[in-house]
Amino acid sequence: MFAKKKSWLIAGPVAVAALATAVWLAWLGWWSGVFAVFGIVGICFGIAMAWGRSPGRASQTTEFVRQPGPAPPPAPASSESLVDVMLRTGRYGLLLRPQIKANLTSSQLREAEDQLKRNMAKIGGGVVALGRFGHVSQGALLEDGRPANGVEFCEVDEYYIDCTSVTNEQFAAFVHDGGYSDDTLWDPEIWQAVPDFMDRSGHLGPRNWENGHPPRGEEQFPVVGINWYEAAAYARWAGKRLPTNAEWEKAGSCPVEVGAGTVKQRRYPWGEGMDRTRANIWGSGQGKAVAVHEYSKGGCAGGIMQLIGNVWEWVADEFHGGPEQPGLILPNPMRSIRGGAFDTYFDNQATCQFQSGESPMSRKHNIGFRCVLAAADLVAHEDDNDDYHANAAEDEVLA
């Protein structure tokens, strides 16, 4: 508003002066007066336009059109700044796709690769025995293809997994980028319900936020109060996806093939026993979620933090009960959540193997998520040699 007012302050007096000059010239001659009026009005218009377009005025004009609610990121002026905005908001997963790579400059590509290395851990492909720990052997298969000993082995391709849960700050970038309004990010079956995914003050966003912003001081806390669809939409926006049960479990339990058809898996990322100084569960005494970089002692090979405790994590798969819940009947369809949370009471419910379920529409105070990227979806990184399996095997030998 201020920008508009100031331009009139300049143009007004100039126009009055022009009118006075025109009247004076009219005394001298009719035609010369008309020319003088047109000329001076033209000069005034030019000055006013030049004032409005000056670079220093741009932010004030933006302020004038700003809508109430969370501030959107500044619109990129060219394809180069669009990439910069994507890099700043952590959407390197999209930029590293082979289809987009060609449009990046070498520095942008380097920055995207650096972000990938900093924020995600590479997990090698291999097998994982779902819901089991210790030495697990693959049994014979029955006629219908099910394993005779009930142990389900899953083959997982190489992938990257977020080192930490998605934080409030990261999710805010999605919210402010209009993620809730972009239909392409959401499953069609949920389109009608998306406008209801509001925070305490009625703005679109996680349930515990206010006025489109996370609680003050909790920017680095895991985002919670989001349902499964919101987590999936964020993952799509970031160019990633939610992990499968097998991917999540493989990242934490570090399966090592110790013989033909036999793997050794850990119960916790750090070993076989619960250590409450390494994970934020009820027994740790915090009583609330903490920032994603705390409890670093509980991290596993590759720098993956807080797989156990702090907040449950949505995974992509539907929940049908783990091996410890035979014959489970669910009141409604559920999605799996993994890892336990700050209020998980029993140690045996915060392990790499335990899984629980929650309605995909629930927006609970203790459920967050992290994302994965299939290595096959990315450009080849020849210099990337932080092989997860090598680390896991090395840890195993040291143990």
Added chain:
Amino acid sequence: MTRSSSVDLDSYRLAQYALQVPCYICEQPNMFDAELCRHCFAPMALAQQAKNLKTEPNLIATIGASGVGKTVYLGVLMDMLTRQSDMLQVLARGAFSINLQQTTTAALQRGEFPDKTPNEPDRWNWVHCQIRSKRHTRPVELVMPDMAGEALLEEVDHPRTFQVVRSFLLKCSGAMVLIDGAKLYGGTVEQDYFTMKLLSYLIELVEDPKHNWSKRPVAIVFSKADQCDEAFDDPNEYARRHATGLWRFCEERFKNHKFFAACVAGACGFRDTAYEGRQTIPLRIEPRGLVEPFCWLIDQMR
């Protein structure tokens, strides 16, 4: 030929039998070695322990309809306060006081809810404990039974059916009234009515206007609130919206009451069993809002 033999002198035992010990709950006389009161079936250990204490124990009732979650609430609350709490610390008195938390947590850890509390008072679990808190210098002695919901209903409908319920509620310093928050959210009004009946019974129980229940602290707890998260945001507003009758009743009749929300399981499923049909099972245990009503009651009692 004569042989000498020793015969125990049991006169002291006869003397003990002659002196009757009053039950701590119903105050009726019992034998000194009775395990349970022969009138109300409360454990006589309570009377023995109370006799040796300098301060008289306070009684707190946990009441509510059958299946509302009283056993799970009390069992987990006691376990939480025993294991760790910044606000309060609980020290059990007597082995019988640990039974409730032991059976409850063992069942929950197995992925089941504990068995329904039987109607017979001689099979109820009682807790006698000492409560210590940083805010208060003097510890509080507390007695809490895990009463069966059906016995409560029977006593409310037909007063004096369960002497132990009546005697206990007469002596209580405060109560935690549990209501199934999930059922209220689903529109079932049965919970609302039953709780109003229970509270009406309390109001009518004590005739003395100076000591009747309208002045005693009552914490009304919406249990199973994991299925209705909004109860945690504002329990009073939740009561006004979903249990209007109860909310009005409390506003009118109880001068010292407060609404709370609590849950023990994060989510639930079902399992079919051969003998007991379809059973509800917890998918994970993450207690929330259990300690707050209890702390509030303790503060009010002081």
